[in-house]
Each structure stands twice: as C-alpha cells, then as structure tokens.
Amino acid sequence: MIRLGVVGVDEPHCRELSRRIRGATLVPIRQTSSASIDPFEVDAVVFLGSQLPAPTVIEHLIADGTHVLLGTEYIDPVEVLEAATKQATTGRAQLVVTNPDRMLPSRRLIFDEIATGKLGIPGLIRIHRWEPVDSARLIGPGQLPAALVRDLDLTLWLKGHRPNVVFAAGRIGGVATGDVLQVHLGFADGAMALIDYTNTLPAGDGYQSLSVISSSGAVYADDHSNRQLMFRGGTASAEATDEGLLPIVNLLQSFIDCVLTDDDPPPAVAWWRQVHELAVAVRQSLETARAVPLEGR
Amino acid sequence: MTSTNRFRCAALSVAKHNYVARGVISHPRFELTVVTDDPDVPDWLHERNQAFADANQIPYVPNVEQALRDFDVQVAIVSPEAERHCDLSIRAALAGKHVIQDKPLSTSRSECDRLVATIEQTGVRFLMWNRNGLPAVQRARQRIEQGAIGKPIAIHADFYFAKDAGPPKGSRQPGYPPIDWLAHQVAAHVDGSDGGLGRQAMGELAVEGIYPLGYIRLLTGTEVRRVFARATAHFHQVHADNHVEDLASVTLEMDEGLIATLAIGRIGLASHPSGGEIKLHVLGSAGAMVINEARPDVGVYYRNQPAKESRQRRVASENDFLLADSFAQAIDTGGPTMLDAIAGRRIYATFEAALESCRTGQPVDVT
Numbered sequence: 148m149i150r151l152g153v154v155g156v157d158e159p160h161c162r163e164l165s166r167r168i169r170g171a172t173l174v175p176i177r178q179t180s181s182a183s184i185d186p187f188e189v190d191a192v193v194f195l196g197s198q199l200p201a202p203t204v205i206e207h208l209i210a211d212g213t214h215v216l217l218g219t220e221y222i223d224p225v226e227v228l229e230a231a232t233k234q235a236t237t238g239r240a241q242l243v244v245t246n247p248d249r250m251l252p253s254r255r256l257i258f259d260e261i262a263t264g265k266l267g268i269p270g271l272i273r274i275h276r277w278e279p280v281d282s283a284r285l286i287g288p289g290q291l292p293a294a295l296v297r298d299l300d301l302t303l304w305l306k307g308h309r310p311n312v313v314f315a316a317g318r319i320g321g322v323a324t325g326d327v328l329q330v331h332l333g334f335a336d337g338a339m340a341l342i343d344y345t346n347t348l349p350a351g352d353g354y355q356s357l358s359v360i361s362s363s364g365a366v367y368a369d370d371h372s373n374r375q376l377m378f379r380g381g382t383a384s385a386e387a388t389d390e391g392l393l394p395i396v397n398l399l400q401s402f403i404d405c406v407l408t409d410d411d412p413p414p415a416v417a418w419w420r421q422v423h424e425l426a427v428a429v430r431q432s433l434e435t436a437r438a439v440p441l442e443g444r
Numbered sequence: 445m446t447s448t449n450r451f452r453c454a455a456l457s458v459a460k461h462n463y464v465a466r467g468v469i470s471h472p473r474f475e476l477t478v479v480t481d482d483p484d485v486p487d488w489l490h491e492r493n494q495a496f497a498d499a500n501q502i503p504y505v506p507n508v509e510q511a512l513r514d515f516d517v518q519v520a521i522v523s524p525e526a527e528r529h530c531d532l533s534i535r536a537a538l539a540g541k542h543v544i545q546d547k548p549l550s551t552s553r554s555e556c557d558r559l560v561a562t563i564e565q566t567g568v569r570f571l572m573w574n575r576n577g578l579p580a581v582q583r584a585r586q587r588i589e590q591g592a593i594g595k596p597i598a599i600h601a602d603f604y605f606a607k608d609a610g611p612p613k614g615s616r617q618p619g620y621p622p623i624d625w626l627a628h629q630v631a632a633h634v635d636g637s638d639g640g641l642g643r644q645a646m647g648e649l650a651v652e653g654i655y656p657l658g659y660i661r662l663l664t665g666t667e668v669r670r671v672f673a674r675a676t677a678h679f680h681q682v683h684a685d686n687h688v689e690d691l692a693s694v695t696l697e698m699d700e701g702l703i704a705t706l707a708i709g710r711i712g713l714a715s716h717p718s719g720g721e722i723k724l725h726v727l728g729s730a731g732a733m734v735i736n737e738a739r740p741d742v743g744v745y746y747r748n749q750p751a752k753e754s755r756q757r758r759v760a761s762e763n764d765f766l767l768a769d770s771f772a773q774a775i776d777t778g779g780p781t782m783l784d785a786i787a788g789r790r791i792y793a794t795f796e797a798a799l800e801s802c803r804t805g806q807p808v809d810v811t
Contacts, residue, residue: 314672316695316703345732347727362679
C-alpha cells in the first residue's frame, strides 16, 4: 500500500476515487509548490488537470525518491522531461507521463481492438473535438491548444508510428475569437488522419468523436451516440452520458501498479519528442500554408 | 397556381442506376415513356435497357435521337457508363430536352466544360442527381438558414459506404492478372456491389464524392478554393489493381475562411451494420450541430438475418420527390435546380485537384 498525493482533484472526487483504487491511499494536495508536498507524507504524487508543476517541483520530488505521474500533455520543453527522466532512472523513483485521454475506457477499448489485429490495418483515424470558449490553452513550442496536442498523441498511439506528412489549416485566435483548426496527417503506408479541433463552442458541453476505419473493420466512439434525451418543453435537449471517473481511476491504478511492481514506466522522452515534432510541424504548416514532410516510418 | 402538367421522360441508358429514373417518375408530374441508348453499346447494356423497359412496360429504342424525337420527350434521364454521361446529356440538351444526370458528372474536364457550355447555350434545365433532399440534410439546412448556429465556419463530412467490392486487397495470388475494372463492375451488378461503372477505373472520390460535396455546398453556399488530400486503395483488390482509391481524406479551404473536410471510403461490409456511417459536423459562429444523415431510421434485427441486410432502415425519405419536384419547378419557372451543371463541374474540379494533391503531397488550387 502506498500513499498517493493527488494534485488537481478536489476532495469529494478524491474520496470517490479512493473507493475505486487498490494498493494506495489517496491524499489530496491543493498546492503544487515543492514546499507544500511533504515527501514523508506521500510515496508518490500524481498531477492531473491543466496546472503543470514547475520543473523544480518534479526535480525535488524525484530527488526525494517520490514517484511522479504527470497525467497531462507534458511537452514544454521536452528537455525538462528528459532531465527528470534521467534523474528518475538513476535514482529510485519512477516518472510516468501519460496522456489522460488514453485512459478513457472508450479509447482503451479502441486501442485494444486494434492491437488484437481483428480490425486489420488502420487506414483512417478521424477525431472531432469541440470545446467551449473558456477552454483555450496553448502549449508547447507549437503553441497549439492543449487538447489538440493530446489528440496528436492519441493518433500516434493508435496508429503506432509517426506520419510522413502534415497539413494544417484554420486559425489560432486565442481568447478573442477562439481556435478553429484542422490537422491532416499522411502515413507512409497510405493511412491518414483528420483531426478537427475548436474551442469556439458556447459555454457548456463539449463534443468528442473518434473513429478508426481499418482494413477489415471499424470502430466508432461518438458523443452523438451517447446522449440521452431530456424533455422540458420546447425542443428536447440531449445530455451526455460520459465515462465518469473511470479515466482517472484507470490512470491512477496503472501508475500504482507500476510503482508497486517496480515495472519500468513506458518510455516518455522519445515518445513526447515525437509528439513535440509533430506539433511543431502543425504550426509550421499553419504558418506557411504548405504541407510539411516528416521522416515517417 | 401550381402547374400540374406532366413531363414525358426518356431514360437514356440504364447502365447502372435505374434508381435515378425510378426516383424521377415517383413524382406524379413525371412519366417514363421510352428507354433509349446508342445502337453500338455492348450486349450487356442492351439487355439491361431492355429489362428496364420491360419492367416499366415501355419500348426500348436503341437510337437516342430517334427516341427523343418520336416520343415527344421533355426530360432526359441520363445514366450510362461514366464516360458517356456528358455526351448523352449534351445530345439531349441540344435536342432541347431538360436533363437529369446520374453521378459522376464525367471522367474528363473537357467533357464537363462542354456540358456547361451546352447547358448555358440551350437554356435547358440540368440536375445532377444527389442526396440533398434527405430529411436530415434538409433539417440541417433549415436550422442553419434560421441562424441556429450562426454563420458556418467549418464543416466536416464523413461519408462511408460499408460495401464490399470483390476480393479484399492482398487476396490476389502472385502472377494472376489484375482484375479488369469494367468486367468486374458488370459482373458485380447482380448483387449490387458494383461501383463506378465505365471503362476507366474510378475511385470513391469521383464516384461518391458528389454527395458529401453537395451537402457542403448546400449548407455553406461557398466555393472550394484549395484542397489537400490523401488517398489509398486500402480495402479492395479491384481498386488496388486499377490504381484508384477506396479510401480518401480531403481538407478543403473555402471562401470566407471556411474550412471543410471530407472522409470518404468504400470501407467494406463488415465495417458498419447499416450501410455505413454518414455524418455531418457543422461548426458555426454561435454553436454547432452533429447530423446523422441516415435518420430517421428503424432498427430491424432478427435471427438468421443476412449480413448484407441493413439493421437500421432509413424511413421517411422524400429525397426523390424533392429533387424531382424542384426540377419541375425549375422547368416551370426557368429557375435554378438543386445541383446544376456549373456546381457539378466545380465538384469535378475539386476531386481533380484532390487527386493532384495526392500525387504532389501539397495543397492544390481548385480551378
């Protein structure tokens, strides 16, 4: 049993998570400064949500032998991640960086179905992600919306390797006008991906859809299909049945298991460098209005 | 007062899609009077023409000009092999007949241009058959026109047909000759798995792309200026052997900064229980909408259900009626049709540019 400090989740949610987790006691942590996290109180710390810890916080935690999970799109800059990974490798702590979207039950199912081979070779990955206006947050050297970076990671994860060409269109308007972006990827085996992202929806619900068209089958995960009707006069409204706490439960449990069994964490630096390069290529394509070739597999 | 006079129609070849002719004559103002074609078409085509004529208890006349003249026709319904689409439409227009034509518009740009010039010169009405009258699409159009989501700023179309097309890619043994495109399509007609019918092989962009691009035109009212595309033969041996795509993705840059995308493919029967996922995602300046093109539908499931039978059956479609009705009004008033020759030519140019983009790896202007 380990003591797991959780940053970025409020206490009621933390209590709910505790009831679903094996092998750890959860300790909610409000502040992310190094001084506020007592290494004698926790064995490991997980950072969730959009507030990334400062590099020095990670450095201090790892130096104290505290395992760290970054449940975020941590790529800015990759060198910080590289240094922290080296520090963790030589020390006795684990550092894990995971895109939390990979832990959505729907995305795990899709990944697993592809991995079994029953769907054949993925030919087209299609993602729609629409967010409300207040969710704009640009990250990394590509200065792209954080959620789009997570979708780039998700696409690479599902396809298994990097593309050889990137084309992007749209606008990054920031808070004033919002971002409307379209990313088009081509892979050396002829496969392709289309990622549609915006944060211009009116305040309220967002929308996500992911489909993978493969050579002998297809998968479709779409918020459109997972809506329930509500009748309160006038036009009916559609309310989401989302995936609840399970994405975070999955994220925490896989990290706890990794710590308890002392398994090697999945390689983070090389992977995130790949995502970083892709994000830079997207930005370059947006600025030049040209397709950007990449060294693909 | 609404006109009720009837239009006498000739089916100019029913090489593949007799659904166009059937769709037109489902409207009470249109009646089919003759099936016709050129005398030198292959025997299999004469047989199909004759069978359709027999089914409708009308004559089959293997001489187009004679049939148009002798049967006092006002409307030509054109559905031969793709290479002959424009030629038959042009001959009908030059004879003063209004034209309803099957997809694709053509297999060559020069034929598209010749058609557009002829339609303008003769002043007849021309309609590219399309799906813009489907209830879900009409509803989307109505809501956009009402301002429900503000001004459209991005639109994304998924247009997948869950159909097979002969043996899967990779199934041909080394040393075997490539599958002949036309022979395959003619033979596949029996079970409805035929695709673009013609001597020249056609990918899914050319064959089916008219539909989603028709939606995008309808819902945005703007023109495509530049495209970036990727395409591949991912599923079917006949496409791989003939070097045409069965899966494609296109980014479209349009007037007024509007962005659109298209994902299109003939993705195999196993990939969807009901014929294929077809959706529209429309982002506006004040909201957005997600449209399932197949709605309304009814689920039908039973023991020993054939694999090819759709589980979700579309209902309440008035697409045929709306297309024919608007065409009748266009004839009555000299007004526009739901998808005219200029729009068809523009769609052809979009796919031509998309295929060029696939070859060059760069975005290409649509001209």
